[in-house]
Structure formats: C-alpha cells, structure tokens
Amino acid sequence: MQFTTTREQAGKLDCDCLIVGLIKDQAFDSTLSTIDSATGGLLERLKSKGELPEKVGKTLMLHDPSGIEASRLLLVGMGKSEKLDGPAFVRAAQAAGKALRQSHARNAHCLLAEVGVSDRGTDWKVHQACLALAHSDYIYSATKKTDDDAPPATDMVSFPAGDNLEEVLSRSEAIAAGIQRCRDLGDAPPNICTPIYLAETAERIAAEHPGLNVEILDEQQMEEIGMRSLLAVGRGSINPPRLIRLSWKGGKEGDAPLALVGKGVTFDTGGISIKPRDLMEQMKFDMCGAASVIGALEAAARLKLPINVEGVVAAVENMPDGKAYRPGDVITALSGKTIEVHNTDAEGRMILADAIYWTGRELKPAAMVDIATLTGACVVALGHHASGIMTQNDELAEELLAAGLEAADRGWRLPLWDEYQEQIETPFADMKNLGGMPAGSITAACLLARFAEGQRWAHIDIAGSAWRWGKPESATGRPVGMLVQWLESHAGG
Ligand code: BES
Ligand code: MN
Numbered sequence: 001m002q003f004t005t006t007r008e009q010a011g012k013l014d015c016d017c018l019i020v021g022l023i024k025d026q027a028f029d030s031t032l033s034t035i036d037s038a039t040g041g042l043l044e045r046l047k048s049k050g051e052l053p054e055k056v057g058k059t060l061m062l063h064d065p066s067g068i069e070a071s072r073l074l075l076v077g078m079g080k081s082e083k084l085d086g087p088a089f090v091r092a093a094q095a096a097g098k099a100l101r102q103s104h105a106r107n108a109h110c111l112l113a114e115v116g117v118s119d120r121g122t123d124w125k126v127h128q129a130c131l132a133l134a135h136s137d138y139i140y141s142a143t144k145k146t147d148d149d150a151p152p153a154t155d156m157v158s159f160p161a162g163d164n165l166e167e168v169l170s171r172s173e174a175i176a177a178g179i180q181r182c183r184d185l186g187d188a189p190p191n192i193c194t195p196i197y198l199a200e201t202a203e204r205i206a207a208e209h210p211g212l213n214v215e216i217l218d219e220q221q222m223e224e225i226g227m228r229s230l231l232a233v234g235r236g237s238i239n240p241p242r243l244i245r246l247s248w249k250g251g252k253e254g255d256a257p258l259a260l261v262g263k264g265v266t267f268d269t270g271g272i273s274i275k276p277r278d279l280m281e282q283m284k285f286d287m288c289g290a291a292s293v294i295g296a297l298e299a300a301a302r303l304k305l306p307i308n309v310e311g312v313v314a315a316v317e318n319m320p321d322g323k324a325y326r327p328g329d330v331i332t333a334l335s336g337k338t339i340e341v342h343n344t345d346a347e348g349r350m351i352l353a354d355a356i357y358w359t360g361r362e363l364k365p366a367a368m369v370d371i372a373t374l375t376g377a378c379v380v381a382l383g384h385h386a387s388g389i390m391t392q393n394d395e396l397a398e399e400l401l402a403a404g405l406e407a408a409d410r411g412w413r414l415p416l417w418d419e420y421q422e423q424i425e426t427p428f429a430d431m432k433n434l435g436g437m438p439a440g441s442i443t444a445a446c447l448l449a450r451f452a453e454g455q456r457w458a459h460i461d462i463a464g465s466a467w468r469w470g471k472p473e474s475a476t477g478r479p480v481g482m483l484v485q486w487l488e489s490h491a492g493g
C-alpha cells in the first residue's frame with residue numbers, strides 16, 4: 001500500500017472510496033457538512049433514522065453516493081468526542097481498514113485525521129491511519145492461494161495535503177514495511193521459517209539497504225566462543241542454530257549503538273519437558289521477538305536513522321531428541337555462570353542469556369533491549385493489549401513506556417526487584433532456569449538480568465502482544481512500532 005497527498009476537495013475527488021469519521025452526538029464538522037450537502041442531505045437522513053455508525057468499531061459502506069465523485073463512502077464511527085483518545089482512534093481506523101479490505105476499492109482517500117483527538121495532532125493521526133489501513137489490507141498468501149472471489153487489495157491511499165505530510169507518509173511507509181516484515185516472518189510455518197531461513201532473510205534485507213550489514217555465526221563458531229546455553233537448546237533439532245547480527249551504521253563511527261536482541265525460537269515443542277498437544281502449532285510464533293528485531297532494523301535502514309543500531313537474533317529450534325538437553329543438566333553459559341535446567345521448555349531465557357551477554361561484551365551498546373515471547377505468565381498478567389516491560393533502570397523503562405504510548409503499541413511495567421531473584425537459586429548451579437509459579441514473567445527476567453549486568457538493559461515480554469488468536473490468527477507486527485519510536489527518540493526525532 002502506498003500513501004500520497006492531494007489538494008483536491010473531498011467531494012470532487014474521483015476515487016474508489018472516501019473514508020470519513022463520525023463523532024457521536026456532535027454536529028457535522030465542515031467536511032461532513034460539505035459531503036452532506038453535496039449528497040442532498042444523505043448523512044442527515046441517515047442520522048435521523050439512527051443509521052449512522054457512531055460507535056468506535058462500527059462502519060457503514062455506502063455505494064454510489066450521488067453528488068460526490070467517489071464511488072463509495074465509508075462512514076467510520078469514532079464514539080463520543082470526550083472519549084476519543086489515541087487508542088480509540090486506532091481502533092476506529094482498524095475497523096475502517098477491515099471494511100476497506102472487504103470492498104473492491106483499489107484506492108481511497110482518507111479523511112479520518114480530520115476528527116479531533118485529545119492530545120494528538122494531524123501527523124500522528126495520519127501516521128496511525130496509514131498503519132491501520134496497511135495492516136488490514138494484508139491477506140496471508142505465502143502458502144495459501146487467495147480466494148478467487150476475495151476483493152483486491154487497496155494499493156493507494158491519499159490524504160489531504162498539509163505541511164510536511166509527504167515526510168509523515170514516507171515515515172509511515174518505512175515503519176509499515178518493518179511491521180509487515182515482522183508479521184510475514186511470524187506467520188511463516190516452522191518447516192519453512194527455520195534458524196537458517198531467518199539468517200537468509202536478514203542477509204537478503206541487508207543486501208537491499210546500503211549501510212545495513214549482516215554477520216552470521218553458525219554453530220561451530222558459537223561452539224568456539226562458548227555459547228553453550230544457546231547451543232544446549234538447539235542440540236535436539238536437525239535445524240542448526242544461528243546467531244544473526246544486523247548492524248545499521250547511520251551514526252558516527254565509534255558511537256555506541258543501541259542494541260535490540262530477539263528470541264528466535266522457530267518452533268518450541270518444549271523439548272524433553274514437552275508441551276501438551278493442544279495448540280502446540282502456535283509455538284511457530286516463538287520467534288516473534290526475532291522478527292520484531294529484524295523488522296525494526298529494516299525500518300531503521302529505510303528511515304536512515306542517524307544513529308548506530310545493532311540487532312541480534314538468537315535463532316534455534318527447541319525439539320525433544322536423543323541429543324536434546326535435559327532437566328537436571330547444568331550448563332556453563334558464555335559468561336561463565338552455570339544454569340541448572342529444571343524445565344527444557346524455559347528455553348528462551350537459556351538462549352537469551354548468551355545472546356544478551358555476547359551483545360554487551362562485543363557490541364558495547366549504550367542501551368540494550370531484548371524482545372521475547374518468553375512466558376505464558378505474561379499473557380495471564382497483561383493479556384493481549386500490553387507488552388510486559390521489565391528493567392531495573394527507571395529511565396529506560398520511562399523511555400520504552402513513552403515510545404509505546406506514542407506509537408500506539410503500548411507496554412506496561414512489571415517490577416524486577418532483587419527480592420524475586422531468590423526464586424531461581426539452586427544448590428547445584430549459580431541459578432536454575434525455573435522460578436516456580438509466582439511471578440513467572442519476572443523470574444524469567446531475573447535470569448536475564450544476571451547476564452545483562454553492567455548494561456543499560458530492559459526486557460520486553462511479548463508473549464501476549466506478538467500475535468492474535470482468532471480470525472484470522474496472525475502475527476501483529478508488535479512491538480516494531482514501539483521499538484522504532486524508541487530508536488527515533490534517540491535519533492533526535
Ligand atoms: N514460548 C513459551 C512462552 C509462551 C507460552 C509464549 C504461551 C506464548 C504463549 C516459552 O518458551 C515457555 O514455554 N515458557 C514456559 C516457561 C515455564 C516452563 C517456566 C511457560 O510459560 O509455560
Ligand atoms: Mn518454551
């Protein structure tokens with residue numbers, strides 16, 4: 001989907017669909033009044049019959065409205081004006097996107113940003129409308145033919161011209177591409193999306209963007225440097241692990257980078273501590289942290305951010321096998337610390353222990369954020385709306401929370417107090433990889449914290465936010481929006 005601007009007046013614009021927002025219990029604004037009078041009072045008539053969609057999430061598609069050039073008019077409910085905040089605007093824009101997807105419109109003109117949203121300006125509204133429309137436009141097609149009667153995609157959406165709007169739109173295109181990359185990788189089946197596939201994808205993206213470099217460590221190289229914790233998890237799989245490093249060099253040579261580290265478990269059976277059979281197929285999404293890192297680096301390159309950014313992905317498959325690691329094993333991680341395995345299904349923290357330590361030691365970042373579908377407990381705690389943010393650094397927590405709010409890709413902080421550390425003590429090693437039932441997300445982060453010592457580091461648990469159940473089940477592309485916003489906030493943007 002491409003975005004553009006136009007100076008043409010809405011009623012005179014020849015397009016497949018005109019998208020307008022409606023605020024409940026409020027007189028028509030100038031846009032709506034113009035459309036209403038051009039159509040001979042159509043909107044007023046619908047209003048008097050109570051047929052206007054006014055609630056957030058409701059839409060009404062009108063075909064061949066007379067008096068205006070557009071061949072469809074999509075009315076989008078925005079709810080009451082006092083309740084119309086950023087998240088409500090995004091929900092309304094997503095509903096608009098769904099309705100547009102089901103129509104045969106190939107191009108559209110979007111007036112959603114004309115409605116007033118508390119604390120949000122036009123640029124923000126246009127950007128979020130772009131992301132919502134692009135997101136809804138996508139139908140998975142990598143391994144399934146699209147239905148013959150499926151309506152075509154909408155290629156082009158225009159917005160009323162405004163100051164710097166072209167820049168806003170090109171930023172939106174870059175971020176939408178990063179989000180789309182993250183979704184494509186997340187949705188890809190685990191027999192295709194293996195650690196090597198992730199590595200090859202990173203190589204392909206790097207080849208497309210000057211300034212974006214890639215380095216891949218194979219298992220032999222990881223063996224040599226002693227990444228035993230990461231390798232232990234990969235040992236049961238026929239698909240060998242990879243450590244992928246994408247580097248965006250947009251800043252000055254020698255400037256400390258910002259680092260993103262992603263959990264890339266391309267399939268998580270649980271290993272010897274095998275998962276129950278129901279819903280195991282969902283564990284193809286266990287590489288969404290990795291996908292978000294790759295997507296964020298792609299967006300950073302497209303945006304040509306004037307900073308250095310490192311993306312590190314720990315890519316493995318967790319399988320049960322004669323060679324697999326087992327409960328009771330004690331593994332010496334790259335840092336030299338020992339981990340007693342209590343559950344091979346707590347594999348994310350094992351691979352991140354080495355990836356985080358390696359990133360700190362080799363790349364010396366100014367700040368490091370890891371992103372992982374780490375714990376089912378995070379889904380219990382926060383559901384699907386917020387990513388869990390855990391860090392001992394209050395300033396970094398604030399940065400990420402603020403970035404999430406701005407990007408409409410929100411996080412919520414959970415405590416990472418020292419008191420929780422005691423739950424991962426064991427007589428047989430420096431720590432165990434299981435903290436018991438209480439605060440499962442936090443005790444997982446406690447283990448990571450031991451490998452991030454001395455770093456300005458935060459952990460984001462995206463087990464609930466990275467993909468959506470139901471129809472259609474799909475990766476959400478989160479938290480690419482939050483991550484890119486955070487990177488931009490360090491780029492003076
Ligand atoms: N990948 C899972 C976490 C997960 C579960 C993500 C459900 C999304 C939905 C992770 O590797 C895992 O298995 N975690 C275990 C940890 C436990 C063994 C301490 C969990 O959450 O049950
Ligand atoms: Mn697991």
Ligand code: ZN
Pocket residue numbers: 265268286345347348373374
């Ligand atoms: Zn996992």
